[in-house]
Amino acid sequence: MKPTTSFGQKIIQFFHILFPILITQIALSAIAFFDTNMSGRFGTADLAGVAIGTSLWIPIQTGLSGILIGLTPIVSQLLGKRRDGEVAYKVMQGIWLSLIVSLLVLVLGALALGPVLSFMDLEPSVRSIAFRFLGALSFGVIPLFGYTVLRSCIDATGQTRVSMFITLIALPVNVGLNYLLIFGHWGFPRMGGVGAGVASAITYWVIFGVALLFIFLAEPFKNLGILRKFHALSPAAIKEQLLIGVPIGFSIFFETAVFSTVTLLMSRFDTMTIAAHQAAINFASMLYMIPLSICMSLTILVGFEAGSGRLKDARQYRLLGIG
Template identity: 55%
Template sequence: MIQTYSRKQKIKQLLAILLPILVTQVTMQLMGFFDTIMSGQFSTEHLAGVAMAVSIWVPVYTGLSGIFLAVTPIIAQHVGAGRRDKIASSLIQAAYLSIIVGVAVIVIGAFVLDPIFNWMTLEPEVARVAREYLSALGIGVIPLFLYTVLRASIDGLGQTRITMFITLLSFPINVFLNYCFIFGKFGMPRLGGVGAGLATAITYIVIFIIAVILMKRNEMMRSLGMLGRFEAVSFAHWKEVLAIGVPIGLSIFFEVSVFSAVTLLMSKYDTVTIASHQSALSFASLLYMLPLSIAMSMTIVIGFEVGAKRIQDAKQYARIGILSAVSLSVFCAIFLFLFNENTARLYSNDPQVIALTQVFMVYAIFFQLSDAVAAPVQGILRGYKDVKSVFIIAFCSYWIVGLPVGYVLAQTTSLEAYGYWVGLIAGLAIGAVALFLRMAHIERKAKQGELAI
């Protein structure tokens, strides 16, 4: 990354960082997209089983991996401030921490999965697929968390093309392995939805290995000492990562887990409703990669400018990012409205699932508009290392407003399952407004020199 002096230069640098992130995020989301589609083509029960498993795994992974996203603003600010000697230690210490977290997830998962599925009122085959999917996924948990640290470090340097390249290499591997293990091709066992979990775990291992190889061969990263040595554990570094990362992880957890909670609450409905809800949510999540990628880009460029104490430049980047996200989300909302039937047919051949998915997708349109503001503003605030406010707003908007309103609507009105989506839309809209107001406050403090950097 370099200092920029005009809006045109900022747009050019932002695009250079954003486009690889977008490709990376969309490709990673497509892995889950193909898990869902290919499991749905196997059977509706396996689609529902994967939906249940994903509803448990995604909030756990995204919440815990969010801790290590702290490495991105830490390294970006090191780069902006010229503290090159501190970059390698930030990566190495976060990697140590990620191993501990990965082991904890595996151990805890071994004890809690059976009680969770015994509590849920699922059809036996749906419960079996969900349980075995998560067990297979556990093989790749530690490599996944390690890769998250490596990716956050690479992105913090502004080298987002490298993570794009890694993801593009891994995507066809994931789809091929899905094909083999779901449908029993090329001599592999025919595992259905469980095969999607095994394929994803192997893919996690592959992307970690590829990342290590590329970082070892990158001249700039070698000069910074990244992956070039081992260090003694530094609790001071762990404290820095946790102080920034835990609020990031919690805010992501509260956002993602509320969708999983809705999916779990929908276990009272029939398998067709569960499958339709998950199909619509899967596509909405794919479209969310646009504002999310802009948010991740904002964290990098804002962190770089704030580290160099160029607050006005950071503010200009923020406005460019928000405007871009709003424009793209309006386009996506129009697309989703016009082509919802075609999109629904990608997930299932069952006419009932297709019809219900179309209705859910209409509600998903409103997610796009609120996300256009909420996502980039979250990225901007993280660039300033203002993470506690994002966590508080996420908790209140989803768990104090969104889920309770959705539950009441689902239980007391004719909306039934759709009521959950209406409640979440309300919570997301309130959260977007609160985040924007917080961003304006932080920018004023930074401009007046009252913000610790």
């Protein structure tokens, strides 16, 4: 990123940041889209099971990711203040927070998933697929939240095209693995909807690994020294990120929960109705990525300008984003 002097330059830089983020968000939501729709080609019960599993997972994933995204304005302000040497420490604290969040999700999921699904009035086959889908997906929780931290750092530097590139790698990997694991092609086990969970977990490990390569090998991340030195967990640094991230996380959680709650309410109906509803709601979920991407772009640009002390420029970006 660079300072801008005119409103026209701000418009160009805003869309330069926004467009890759929008592509990234659509690609990430497309993973759930392909999971449900490819499962639907295997069977109606599989589509319904994956739909229920996804509806339980997406609000939790996006809400907790929102907490971790709190790292973005912290890093962008440090860069605006030219305190680049502190970035690596903040990112390491973000990694610690992602591990804590991941372990909490895994423990609470292990305790609550069975009772929650039993409480819902689901057909036995749908309940079984939803349970096993989420069980398979859980193996990708740690790398997914770790990637969210690395992506927040990457985006905060203004290199949103890198995040876009990584996520665009994820999409064909996920679709290819779905093809192999859902339908059992090329000698792979025929797992149905559960295969979509396995495919997503593997995909999360892939994008985390690719993000690590960029962090270690590419500029400007290499010069920032990210993850090259161990830093112990700091409660003060974690608290700083939580103060920013928790409001973001709650906002995104309740916004995405609107979609998921309707799907869970639909569980009272038959399997065909659940499947039809999920196929339709996927498109509405993708449209939500437009305002979310604008918000993420503003977080980066306003943070950078505020950190540099250019509050007038920060206000202009605010007006541009709202417009």
